[in-house]
Amino acid sequence: MKKRLTVSVLSLSAMMTLAACGGDNADSGSGDGGQVKLTMMSTATNQADQDIFKEVVADFEAENPDIDIEDSYPADGYEDMARVKMAADDMPDLFDTHGWAKSRYAEYTEDLSDMAWVENLDEAMKPILTDEEGKLHAYPINQALDGVTYNKNILDEYGIEAPKTFDEFMTALETVKEKSNGEVIPFWLGGSDKSQFGQYFDQFATPLLITSPSNSHGDALLDGSFDWSNYTFLPEKLKEMNDKELLNEDVLTAQTAQAPELFAQGKIAFSMMSGSIGRESTELNPEVKIGTMPVPAIHEDDQPSWIGGERFTLAVSKNSEHKEEAKQFIEYISQPEVAKKLAEGTSLPDALTNVDADNYFAEFYKEYEGTRIEPYFDRVYLPSGMWDPMGATGQELVAGTMSPEQVSEKMSQEYTRLLKQ
Structure with a gap:
C-alpha cells in the first residue's frame, strides 16, 4: 500500500x-x-x-x-x-x-x-x-511489552485477581470503586494527551478484532473492506466506564506526569501507563508495588496477549x-x-543479547512467560495517520460530543480517506 x-x-x-x-x-x-x-x-x-x-x-x-x-x-x-x-x-x-x-x-x-x-x-x-x-x-x-498497569497493593487489599478477560476487567473496576468508597480511581487516563485514549483503543483493538479465531478481521482491515461497526464495542465500553465514574473525573485535563505521584499515593488501581511508571512510583513510595499484565481477552475463544515491538x-x-x-x-x-x-x-x-538489564517488571514478565506477543494494531492494520483520530475521538466521546457509533463512523471515514493516499 x-x-x-x-x-x-x-x-x-x-x-x-x-x-x-x-x-x-x-x-x-x-x-x-x-x-x-x-x-x-x-x-x-x-x-x-x-x-x-x-x-x-x-x-x-x-x-x-x-x-x-x-x-x-x-x-x-x-x-x-x-x-x-x-x-x-x-x-x-x-x-x-x-x-x-x-x-x-x-x-x-x-x-x-x-x-x-x-x-x-x-x-x-x-x-x-x-x-x-x-x-x-x-x-x-x-523493547515494548505493553498491557495494563496496576497497583498490586490495591488489588491484593480488595482480593482482585489480575483480570484475564474484559468482563473481569470491568468487574475489577467496579469492585475498586465500591470497596474504596470512591477514594481510588479504578481506571486512570491522562487524557489531556490524546495518545492515552489512543493507547486504550489500539491495545484493546487487538483482542477485539485480531486474535480471536471467531472474530478475526485482519484481512478485511488490510484490503479496505472492514466494517467499522465491529469497532463500536470499544467506545461503548469507554463511555460506560465514564458514565459509571470508573474513570478519573479530570480525565480530559489530567496529565501523564501526574501518574507516578497518584500511584504512589494509592489513588490509582489500573492505568494504560507503562515503562518507567513502576520505578517512578516506587521511588516516591517504597511501599507501593506496581504490576503489569497482558491485555485481557474480549472473546471467549481467546487468551490475553502482550502488545509489543519497537x-x-x-x-x-x-x-x-x-x-x-x-x-x-x-x-x-x-x-x-x-x-x-x-x-x-x-x-x-x-534488545541486545549481550545486555542483562534488571527490569522493574521482570517478575511479572516471568509470571506471564509464554504469553504471545502481538504487534501494535495500528502499525499493522491501519494506514499512516490513524493514530491521531483514534485518540481524538476518545477525547470527544468522553467530552460528550460524540456517540460510540459516531466514533466508529469517524474512524471509518479517516480510514477510507487515508487508504487512498
Whole structure:
C-alpha cells in the first residue's frame, strides 16, 4: 500500500519546537571550533524516560567534546513534526521510528546492518527492523511489552485477581470503586494527551478484532473492506466506564506526569501507563508495588496477549551530513553498560543479547512467560495517520460530543480517506 505524506498545519508552539529540533541539517553542521552539531528527536514522553536520555547524551558529549547533540522530545507533537520533516526531506540526524521503521520511515533511514552491535540483536527484533533487502533501519533502545498497569497493593487489599478477560476487567473496576468508597480511581487516563485514549483503543483493538479465531478481521482491515461497526464495542465500553465514574473525573485535563505521584499515593488501581511508571512510583513510595499484565481477552475463544515491538529507537537520517558522528552515538549507546542503563532507566526489556538489564517488571514478565506477543494494531492494520483520530475521538466521546457509533463512523471515514493516499 503506497502512502502519501500530507503536511498538517502546526501550532506556533509546535513550530518553535520543530525549529529547536535543528532545522536544516546544513544549519546544524559544525559549530564554534569545528564542533559537530547533531539533531536528535525522540518520542520519550515520561519525565523519567527523558531524564535518562538526557543523562546518556550528556555522558556521550563529555567523552566526545567535538560533538554536540541537540536533543528534543516533542511528545504528542512528534508525528506532526516528523511529517513536516519528511515532506521537506529534512529529518533530524537521529530520530525515533516508534514502530514504523520499515514502512513510514524506510526511505529516510541509513542502513545500519554493518554496525558491530547487530551481531547481538535479539532475534525477535530482527524482522521488525530489517526489510527484505537486509536493510536495518534503526537501533532498538528497548523493547515494548505493553498491557495494563496496576497497583498490586490495591488489588491484593480488595482480593482482585489480575483480570484475564474484559468482563473481569470491568468487574475489577467496579469492585475498586465500591470497596474504596470512591477514594481510588479504578481506571486512570491522562487524557489531556490524546495518545492515552489512543493507547486504550489500539491495545484493546487487538483482542477485539485480531486474535480471536471467531472474530478475526485482519484481512478485511488490510484490503479496505472492514466494517467499522465491529469497532463500536470499544467506545461503548469507554463511555460506560465514564458514565459509571470508573474513570478519573479530570480525565480530559489530567496529565501523564501526574501518574507516578497518584500511584504512589494509592489513588490509582489500573492505568494504560507503562515503562518507567513502576520505578517512578516506587521511588516516591517504597511501599507501593506496581504490576503489569497482558491485555485481557474480549472473546471467549481467546487468551490475553502482550502488545509489543519497537518502543524507543534511533535511526540515522540517510541525508545527514554527519552520518559517522550519528553512528558514533549509536555505537556508544549500544555498549552493554550504556544499553543496560537505558533499558533500566525506561523500565523496559533491552534488545541486545549481550545486555542483562534488571527490569522493574521482570517478575511479572516471568509470571506471564509464554504469553504471545502481538504487534501494535495500528502499525499493522491501519494506514499512516490513524493514530491521531483514534485518540481524538476518545477525547470527544468522553467530552460528550460524540456517540460510540459516531466514533466508529469517524474512524471509518479517516480510514477510507487515508487508504487512498
